[in-house]
Amino acid sequence: MIPAAFEYLRPKTIPEAIGMLQQYGEDAKILSGGQSLIPMMKFRLARPGYLVDINRISGLTYIREEGGYLKIGGLTREADLEASPLIHAKYPILADTSRAIADPQIRNLATVAGNLAHGDPANDHPATMLALRAEIVAAGPRGERVIPIDEFFLSLFTTQLEHGEIVTEIRIPIPPRHSGGAYFKLERKVGDFATAAVAAQVTLDNAGACASAGIGLTNVGATPIRAAKAEAFLRGKIPDAGSVAEAAQLAASEAEPSSDLRGPEAYKRGLVKELARRAITHACERAGE
Ligand SMILES: Cc1cc2nc3c(=O)[nH]c(=O)nc-3n(C[C@H](O)[C@H](O)[C@H](O)COP(=O)(O)OP(=O)(O)OC[C@H]3O[C@@H](n4cnc5c(N)ncnc54)[C@H](O)[C@@H]3O)c2cc1C
Numbered sequence: 313m314i315p316a317a318f319e320y321l322r323p324k325t326i327p328e329a330i331g332m333l334q335q336y337g338e339d340a341k342i343l344s345g346g347q348s349l350i351p352m353m354k355f356r357l358a359r360p361g362y363l364v365d366i367n368r369i370s371g372l373t374y375i376r377e378e379g380g381y382l383k384i385g386g387l388t389r390e391a392d393l394e395a396s397p398l399i400h401a402k403y404p405i406l407a408d409t410s411r412a413i414a415d416p417q418i419r420n421l422a423t424v425a426g427n428l429a430h431g432d433p434a435n436d437h438p439a440t441m442l443a444l445r446a447e448i449v450a451a452g453p454r455g456e457r458v459i460p461i462d463e464f465f466l467s468l469f470t471t472q473l474e475h476g477e478i479v480t481e482i483r484i485p486i487p488p489r490h491s492g493g494a495y496f497k498l499e500r501k502v503g504d505f506a507t508a509a510v511a512a513q514v515t516l517d518n519a520g521a522c523a524s525a526g527i528g529l530t531n532v533g534a535t536p537i538r539a540a541k542a543e544a545f546l547r548g549k550i551p552d553a554g555s556v557a558e559a560a561q562l563a564a565s566e567a568e569p570s571s572d573l574r575g576p577e578a579y580k581r582g583l584v585k586e587l588a589r590r591a592i593t594h595a596c597e598r599a600g601e
Contacts (some may be wrong), residue, residue, distance in 0.1 A: 317354035319362045326451050326478060329366050333476040334453055336362040342478060343367070345385060345422040347414070348430045356404060366478065375399060377486055386449075386480040390419035390427075403484070404598060405493030409440040412497045412509070425479035428464070431471045431535075434505040438465060438536035439528030443482045443511040452477035465535040484530055491515040492598025495531065495590040498583055500574065505529045507574040508583040510539075510563065512591035514551065516599045522546045527559075527588065532580055541566055542588065551596045552558035560588035 323342075331341050341360035343349055352358040362578035366372075372387035375396050382403060384393075393399050393410040400407050413419055413427070413436050420545065427437040428448065441461045446460040453476050464472050473479070487493075497509035511529035517523040525546040527539040542563040549555040569580035 313354045313356060315350070316356060316359045318353075318360055321362055321364045321366050323364060323366065324368050324370075326369060326480065329364055329369060329478060330451065330476055332364045333478075336364075340473060341549045342429075344426040344429075345389065345418075347418050347422040348426065348432065358495070365599040380486055381447075382393070382485040382486055384424055384482040384484070386423070386425040386478065386482075388424050390424065391416070393424065396521075402487075403444075403493070405440055405443065405495050405511060405595070408493075408495035409436050409511070410504075412436050412495060412499075412525055415503045418503075424482060428472060428482065429473060429479050431465060431467075431469045432534050433465075433468065433533060434531040436495070436497065436506065436509060436530055439509060439530040440493075440511040441482065441484070441526030442536055442538045443488075443493060443513040443526035445526055448472075448479055449483060450477040450483035451480045455556070456480070461539065469571050470536045470546065487513070488515055490517070490599050492595045492601065493526075493595035494591045494598060496587040496594070498587065508532050508569065508580050508587060510584060510587040510591040512588065512595040514546070514592065514599050516551075516596065520600075521548055521550050522596075525559075525592075527563055527592070529563065529567055529584060529588075531569075531574075532584055537566060537568065539563035539566045539588070547594070551592065556589055556592045556596075559592055560585045563574060563588040569598055 339361035343363045343365045372385045374385040390410040446461045493513035495511045511528040512524040515523045525543045529537040542559040564585035567584045
């Protein structure tokens with residue numbers, strides 16, 4: 313379908329964009345990659361009167377380590393993550409996640425910030441950002457604020473972002489040595505959203521025990537879910553087959569899936585268990601490399 317009529321605005325700076333969002337109020341929407349918003353407009357699920365296209369704001373596309381964080385700029389595309397040697401070398405969980413999203417054409421446009429701001433529990437980055445304990449930097453009428461990822465997702469398609477706030481950066485604490493992560497997703501066919509997926513990030517101590525763990529679940533609840541019990545269980549344990557299986561079982565118990573076209577509730581819970589087992593196992597292998 314063709315979207316309803318809208319005014320198209322192209323700010324060149326963040327303050328200009330914030331000003332436009334304030335001027336036109338709730339009738340204005342931020343447009344970045346357009347890979348969620350435009351389909352919603354075509355289905356008339358969204359009918360913004362004003363589109364504030366932030367793509368012409370310079371300086372928002374970057375991936376760099378600085379001040380103890382991996383920093384991902386607000387206009388960084390999925391394809392940028394996929395092509396980044398730094399991401400492949402030190403953050404393979406992010407490469408796993410980007411690769412699992414849609415198809416190359418969509419990944420050329422879709423932004424990581426848009427993936428998070430959309431607040432869709434079926435999106436792939438939210439669980440990974442939970443596992444990595446990321447922070448979201450948002451610029452708005454009252455200045456800049458940093459939102460811990462655990463406070464970011466409020467409910468289905470609803471985040472902490474207030475109207476007029478733009479995600480300008482995603483910050484991920486640089487993991488210590490002997491850290492590794494992995495993202496495992498099951499989709500009905502290539503390019504589909506997850507039936508379920510699990511992100512796991514671990515750090516091992518010198519004895520090979522798990523010093524810390526981050527585990528996020530995709531599309532098994534109204535928001536992405538932190539598997540906090542599984543994380544706590546793993547801490548201090550040698551991640552052998554037995555303890556990983558127990559952690560995976562805990563992660564499955566923390567999922568809140570509902571039955572739908574992608575499968576019944578019990579199937580999805582079983583899927584989380586197996587995907588968690590694989591993700592934690594692979595994360596530990598990478599941590600040991
Ligand atoms: C066929 C298809 C398959 C897909 N499959 C997957 C998949 O498997 N996994 C997955 O994770 N995603 C998938 N997606 C979604 C895709 O990754 C989206 O691009 C992403 O969810 C939104 O990013 P965007 O940059 O395109 O945002 P847009 O579509 O431009 O915006 C989405 C929402 O976020 C807001 N927004 C965007 N950027 C910002 C910002 N910087 N600050 C504040 N608010 C902002 C917008 O106002 C809008 O409400 C798919 C999309 C399509 C069309």
